[in-house]
Amino acid sequence: MKTTDRRDPVCGMDVGRLTAPETALYREKTYYFCSVECRDRFVKDPEVFISGSRTGTGIRCKACRTEIYDESYTREGGPYCCEKCYFRDTFLGSVLEEMEGVFLATIEAFVHAIDAREHEVGDHSYRVTQFAMILSREIGITGRALVDIYCGSLLHDIGKIGVPDSILLKQGRLSPEELAVMAQHPETGYRIVSHIGYLSRVAEIIRSHHELYDGTGYPRGLKGEEIILGARxxxxxxxxxxxxVDRPYRHAIPFAEAKEYILSVSGTRFDPRVVDAFLRAEGLLEEYVAKIMI
Structure with a gap:
């Protein structure tokens, strides 16, 4: 009997709800992976990732300083331990000090736990952070402001820590009272993060991530450029x-259809400046959507 394990043994990501994860069979057990890269690393030497006994190499990831036990993730500028670290270093490497990469890797692990509690598909928070980095770079954002958007996007749902499971995990439509509780999570997240020195600048992104360009969002009903750019x-x-991405209540739609919807609400839900950046970067965005590279 073949058994299954829906956690990527290379990067540790829960891939149980990805539409079409990569797979490999080893000793009559099926392993699942978030990407071709993780699968290929596993196939080269499965025992490195499942035996629990690893010999130190002294080689550390450039981004997070984790020791690398197999062949390093081969991308320019490496070595890297995974695709996440490569992506982070590509967009933020020239800005971050050495220990900040370790700090951000810790935040990513914490956010993964938040997504797992809500049974999000894969790493929702990390995917939207990737998209945000692509659009921010297209708009011309650089330096510390880019780091703030990275952290704000990752931590956007941290306020859901304060939402009871009975509401957060409820199947079906929420009552008006439950919706009111859920709508408090941006303010809760703001209060959690705003007093942390390193993250104080990202608190406003967290607070405003459900605001809409036409003023119909929440919690404050901000409009246009009243909304911080990172939240737009x-x-x-x-x-x-x-x-x-497939959800329990509906199937994913192709990138082209998602693009048409985003264009249709430019100027109402979304800042036209951001939508223009979306169009300029659509090739790269579509590539990341297709890979679900998380």
Missing amino acids: IFAVCDTLDALT
């Missing part, structure tokens, strides 16, 4: 992810 970028990225 996030709004487009969150919608792109929501539309292009």
Whole structure:
């Protein structure tokens, strides 16, 4: 009897709800992977990832300083331990000090736990962060502001820590009272993060990530440029992810259809400046959507 394990043994990501994860069979057991890269690393030497006994190599990931036990992730500028670290270093490497990469890797692990509690598909928070980095770079954002958008996108749902499981995990439509509780999570997230020195600048992104360009969002009903730019970028990225990943209540739609929807609400839900950046970067965004590279 073949057994299954829906956690990627290379990067540790829960891939149980990905539409079509990569797979490999080893000793009559099927292993699942978030990407071709993780699968290929596993296939080269499965025992490195499942035996529990690893010989130190002294080689550490450039981004997070984790020791690398197999062949390093071969991308320019490496070595890297995984695709996440390569992506982070590509967009933020010239800005971060050495220990900040370790700090961000810790935040990513914490956010993965938040997504897992809500049974999000894969790493929702990390996917929208990838999209946000692509759009931010297209708009021309650099330096510390880019780090702030990275952290704000990753931590956007941290306020859901304060939402009871009975509401967060409820199957079906929420009551008006339950919706009111759920709608508090941006303010809760703001309060959690705003007093942390390193993250104080990202608190406003967290607080505003459900605001809409026409003023119909929440919690404060901000409009246009009253909404911090990082949150205006996030709004487009969150919608792109929501539309292009399978959910329990509906199937994903193709990137082209998601693009048409985003265009149709430019100027109402979304900042036209951000939508213009979306169009300029659509090739790269579509590539990331297709890979579900998380």
